[in-house]
Amino acid sequence: MKCRSCGAEIADKALICYRCGTATTEAKYQPAELRPRRARPNMVVIVLIVLALLMLAAYFVHQGI
Secondary structure (H helix, E strand, O other), rough: EEEOOOOOOOOOOOOOOOOOOOOOOOOOOOEEEEEEEOOOOHHHHHHHHHHHHHHHHHHHHHHHH
């Protein structure tokens, strides 16, 4: 049989063309859709929140509460 892409003569039972790599048949299964990744919080925001909490804790410790 001939490759539908490059025209090379390939074996009848070949899955792909040895010359160009084109599949000889259509895909049996389609790949699963990729779900978009959830955005992670920005690291700067996390650091600022932690610093604010530490400052708040230090204030309360200093006040004796």
